[in-house]
Amino acid sequence: MLIDLRQIHKTYNNGQPLHVLKGIDLGIDEGEFVSIMGASGSGKSTLLNILGILDNYDEGEYWLDGNLIKDLSEKEAAHYRNRLIGFVFQSFNLINFKTAVENVELPLYYQGVSRKKRNELAMSYLEHFGLADWATHYPNELSGGQKQRVAIARALITRPRILLADEPTGALDSKTSVEVMNLLTELNRTEKVTIIVVTHESGVANCTDKIIHIKDGIIGETTLNEQHQSSIFGTETIMK
Amino acid sequence: MRFDTDTYREIMDALTRNKRRSFLTGFGIFWGLFMLLFLIGGGNGLKQLLEKNFDGFATNTVIIAANETTKPYKGFKEGRSWNLQYKDIERLKALVPELEVVTPSLPQWGYTATRDEFTASCSAKGVQADYVKVQAPTMKFGRYLNQVDVAHKRKVCVIGERVWKTLFPDGDDPCGAFINVNGIYYQVIGVDVSTSNINLGGNNADEVTIPITVMRDILNSGEVVGMICAVGRQGVNMGDLEGRIRQVVARQHYIAPDDKEAIMMLNMEVMFSIIDNLFRGINFLIWLVGIGTLLAGAIGVSNIMLVVVRERTVEIGIRRAIGATPRDILSQIIFEGITLTIVAGLSGIVFSVLLLNLLEVISQHKAVFQIQFGTAISALLLLMLLGLLAGIAPAYRAMHIKPVDAMRDE
Numbered sequence: 001m002l003i004d005l006r007q008i009h010k011t012y013n014n015g016q017p018l019h020v021l022k023g024i025d026l027g028i029d030e031g032e033f034v035s036i037m038g039a040s041g042s043g044k045s046t047l048l049n050i051l052g053i054l055d056n057y058d059e060g061e062y063w064l065d066g067n068l069i070k071d072l073s074e075k076e077a078a079h080y081r082n083r084l085i086g087f088v089f090q091s092f093n094l095i096n097f098k099t100a101v102e103n104v105e106l107p108l109y110y111q112g113v114s115r116k117k118r119n120e121l122a123m124s125y126l127e128h129f130g131l132a133d134w135a136t137h138y139p140n141e142l143s144g145g146q147k148q149r150v151a152i153a154r155a156l157i158t159r160p161r162i163l164l165a166d167e168p169t170g171a172l173d174s175k176t177s178v179e180v181m182n183l184l185t186e187l188n189r190t191e192k193v194t195i196i197v198v199t200h201e202s203g204v205a206n207c208t209d210k211i212i213h214i215k216d217g218i219i220g221e222t223t224l225n226e227q228h229q230s231s232i233f234g235t236e237t238i239m240k
Numbered sequence: 241m242r243f244d245t246d247t248y249r250e251i252m253d254a255l256t257r258n259k260r261r262s263f264l265t266g267f268g269i270f271w272g273l274f275m276l277l278f279l280i281g282g283g284n285g286l287k288q289l290l291e292k293n294f295d296g297f298a299t300n301t302v303i304i305a306a307n308e309t310t311k312p313y314k315g316f317k318e319g320r321s322w323n324l325q326y327k328d329i330e331r332l333k334a335l336v337p338e339l340e341v342v343t344p345s346l347p348q349w350g351y352t353a354t355r356d357e358f359t360a361s362c363s364a365k366g367v368q369a370d371y372v373k374v375q376a377p378t379m380k381f382g383r384y385l386n387q388v389d390v391a392h393k394r395k396v397c398v399i400g401e402r403v404w405k406t407l408f409p410d411g412d413d414p415c416g417a418f419i420n421v422n423g424i425y426y427q428v429i430g431v432d433v434s435t436s437n438i439n440l441g442g443n444n445a446d447e448v449t450i451p452i453t454v455m456r457d458i459l460n461s462g463e464v465v466g467m468i469c470a471v472g473r474q475g476v477n478m479g480d481l482e483g484r485i486r487q488v489v490a491r492q493h494y495i496a497p498d499d500k501e502a503i504m505m506l507n508m509e510v511m512f513s514i515i516d517n518l519f520r521g522i523n524f525l526i527w528l529v530g531i532g533t534l535l536a537g538a539i540g541v542s543n544i545m546l547v548v549v550r551e552r553t554v555e556i557g558i559r560r561a562i563g564a565t566p567r568d569i570l571s572q573i574i575f576e577g578i579t580l581t582i583v584a585g586l587s588g589i590v591f592s593v594l595l596l597n598l599l600e601v602i603s604q605h606k607a608v609f610q611i612q613f614g615t616a617i618s619a620l621l622l623l624m625l626l627g628l629l630a631g632i633a634p635a636y637r638a639m640h641i642k643p644v645d646a647m648r649d650e
Contacts, residue, residue: 054561054643074566081643082563093558097257110563115246154562 002065002161002194003028003051009059010046020046021057022217028196030161033188035197035205038214045166047214048198052085052164053077065161082110086155090167092147094139094154100146101126101135104154111158125153129183145176152183156193163187165197169204181207251575261551265544266584272537273588273623276530277611281596283526285609287519292435292606294512297375298471300478302485303506305467306493313496322493322502323464332470335488338481340473341373344465346455353403353448355419360406362399364421364448366455374469375434380404382415382430389429390451397426401433402445421448424458478509538626545577545634553641561643573635574628581627582620589616 003026010021020043028034038044049055050062053069062069065084072080087093094103105122113121126135129149139147148168155163165184169177185207187193197208205211206225213220255262309320324344332342346366353360369387377384377398389396399407399414408414414428426448434444456462470485472478486503489495495502549556556569593616596609603609 049644052561052643078560078563078565078568081561087561093554093561095555095558098253102253106559107562109246109250110559110565110568115249158563 001027001063002030004063005051005060006063007060008047008050008057008062010043010050010055010057020217021050023060024214024217024219026212026219028194030194031188031192033185033195033209034212035199035208035210036212036214037199037202037205039200042214043217044198044200044214048164048166048196051162051196052087053080078110082107082158084161086158086160086163088148088151088155088163088165088168090170092139092144092151092171094147094151096139099136099138100131100142100150103139103150104157107154107158121157122153125157126150129153143176144172145179148172148176148180149183152180152187156187156191161194163193163195165195167199168197169199169201177204247571247575250572251579254572254576255580261544261548262580265541265548266580266587268537268540268544269581269584269623269627270537270588270591272530272534273585273619274592275533277589277592277616277619278595279526279530280615281592281609281611282599283519283522284611285596285599285603285607287522288607289603290515290519294515297508298373299509299512300472300476301374301508302470302472302478302482303467303508304470304485304489305504305506307502307504309495309499309502311496311499311502313499314494316494322495324466324468324489325463326465327463328465328489328492329468331488331492332468332485336470336481336484338473338476339470339485341370341469341471343368343370343374343469344452344467345371345469346452346459346461346466348455348459351422351448353399353407353419353421355407355417358407358409360403360446362403362421362446362448363443364450364455366450366452368452371469373471377430377432378434380431380433381413382428384430384432385449385451390453393453393457394451395424395426395454396429396450397421398430398432398449399428400443400445400447401431402443403448404431419448421450426450478507482507534623534626538630541577541581541627542630542633545573545631546637549573549634549638549641552638553645556638556641557643557645560641566639569641570635570639573638574631577627577631577635578624581623581630585620585623585627589620 005024005026008021008024008026009019012018012020024047026047036044036047046055050057053064053072056071064080067080069080081087094100095106098106101119101122104125105118108118108121123132123135126132129152131146131149131153134142134146134150139150142150148171152163152168163184168184169180172180181204184195184197188195195208197204199205209225211223211225213222304324306322306324309316309318309322312318326344329342329344332339344367348364348366351362351364353362367385368390369385372384380401382398384398385396388394397419399419404414405411407419408417414431417428418425419428420426432444432447432449470481472481482505486500486505487497489503490497490499559569560566593610596611599609600607
């Protein structure tokens with residue numbers, strides 16, 4: 001099992017203690033395409049942060065690819081993030097003063113890859129996503145869909161085992177949302193990347209193979225969704 | 241911390257793509273260094289300009305002149321006139337061995353020097369050859385008076401710069417030519433262009449200096465001496481000798497020992513120390529203002545960088561999320577700070593050097609305003625240290641930005 005969570009608890013102590021995760025048990029295999037659904041405040045973003053080693057947890061165990069992820073130093077955490085995990089954010093989180101290609105190659109910079117090699121690799125990813133013409137443009141010159149594709153290219157350039165997407169379509173219109181979800185599906189099918197999408201849109205969740213519902217800090221039901229028929233809003237579109 | 245071309249480019253990217261921010265950050269440093277160096281250079285130049293006025297003048301000189309007595313003594317009433325005499329010189333030499341030179345001067349004013357159609361008003365001064373030890377001349381042409389001139393009562397003269405320029409408008413070497421000073425012809429033997437503004441009987445540039453023996457005959461002044469200049473030996477404090485000099489002169493002329501006003505004594509050492517103190521004060525102010533400005537600049541940089549780090553929280557969070565270690569972030573911010581400091585500091589140095597050069601041109605190269613190379617380098621080192629210190633707090637804060645902070649900031 002690639003990801004194995006055992007009884008994860010997390011409490012925020014900002015003034016009033018807030019018990020966000022109340023014992024999460026979750027297993028995700030290599031190559032799965034999973035969505036985590038829940039209302040706002042249900043703890044789904046916290047769960048994603050823990051999965052991405054962006055945040056630590058109080059109790060339980062988190063095994064990632066056979067390694068116990070607990071009380072890591074910042075340096076080790078950075079190493080795992082850099083090698084194993086790619087992130088896609090709702091607001092793209094591209095660096096504004098860097099061009100598309102520079103944004104894509106940034107993770108390789110922190111791996112110590114040479115500039116030339118970085119550039120070649122980044123260009124090939126952008127080409128693959130149909131963005132070769134936009135390589136030297138700055139993020140504010142790109143459309144939302146283009147930005148998200150750049151962000152996905154940046155997440156993938158280190159060849160991570162896991163792609164964590166936090167509301168990847170949150171800032172996109174329905175047409176581009178479909179495009180982005182199709183892109184993620186294709187990545188999962190062809191590259192066998194394990195993809196975990198956090199969303200509160202059922203249409204987005206419907207694109208994935210497995211839907212994990214989270215409510216008030218515990219896992220509710222898990223729906224297998226091989227036929228992609230679970231969206232009550234229809235199967236052909238992503239409802240906005 | 242690794243530092244290679246990649247790191248360098250990363251830093252330059254961050255700096256050049258946020259020009260306004262970088263400019264604001266760097267400006268404090270630029271201004272601080274500029275102010276410090278400009279003040280140091282300007283102060284030094286000013287000091288040199290002022291010191292030109294004392295050029296060649298022996299600092300340990302006491303000038304003695306006679307004045308009316310103010311106290312009755314040994315049967316003489318107060319208000320009596322008296323004169324210094326050649327004998328006083330001999331007595332001072334004999335009784336105050338700490339004096340290296342004791343030499344008379346006979347100054348006269350309101351003279352006119354003419355040559356052909358050219359006329360210059362001037363003062364005249366009769367001195368001995370050893371007067372050079374009191375006030376060293378700067379000879380542009382010819383030589384100064386010597387002992388033979390004095391002994392043989394030669395009608396020769398050394399003229400000041402303005403007299404020379406007026407009487408010889410072509411700027412020729414005047415040596416050998418004759419000029420008429422108040423009806424008597426003297427052969428010019430030298431031109432003294434010393435810039436000293438210490439006037440013993442007249443401005444140097446307007447002066448005609450002749451052997452004292454000649455002056456004595458013209459004035460028919462007998463034993464009377466206008467003033468006596470005494471120069472102490474090296475290491476002697478003239479203030480300590482003043483009392484004994486006074487005593488020697490007073491006894492001979494029946495002047496009350498406590499009658500300070502009867503014997504006018506001008507201790508040049510005191511004058512010089514006043515000026516020295518003045519410049520010590522100015523220097524202190526320069527450093528106070530300069531260092532203050534520089535410190536304010538450094539604190540400003542630290543402040544702005546703190547704000548900048550806050551502004552860049554998302555960016556730093558993103559970097560952390562995609563694999564930057566805290567150390568990567570720390571070194572980036574510190575290197576950014578140092579790079580900015582060096583660039584801004586060098587501009588400050590260049591700007592102040594340029595401006596000081598301009599000052600030098602304006603002052604017609606009469607003084608060196610330019611700072612020394614070593615001063616500039618040590619200022620830069622000081623600046624780098626300040627830049628590093630200024631960058632530490634912001635870098636430390638940046639290091640503690642967690643990737644989740646980037647997402648929270650939305």
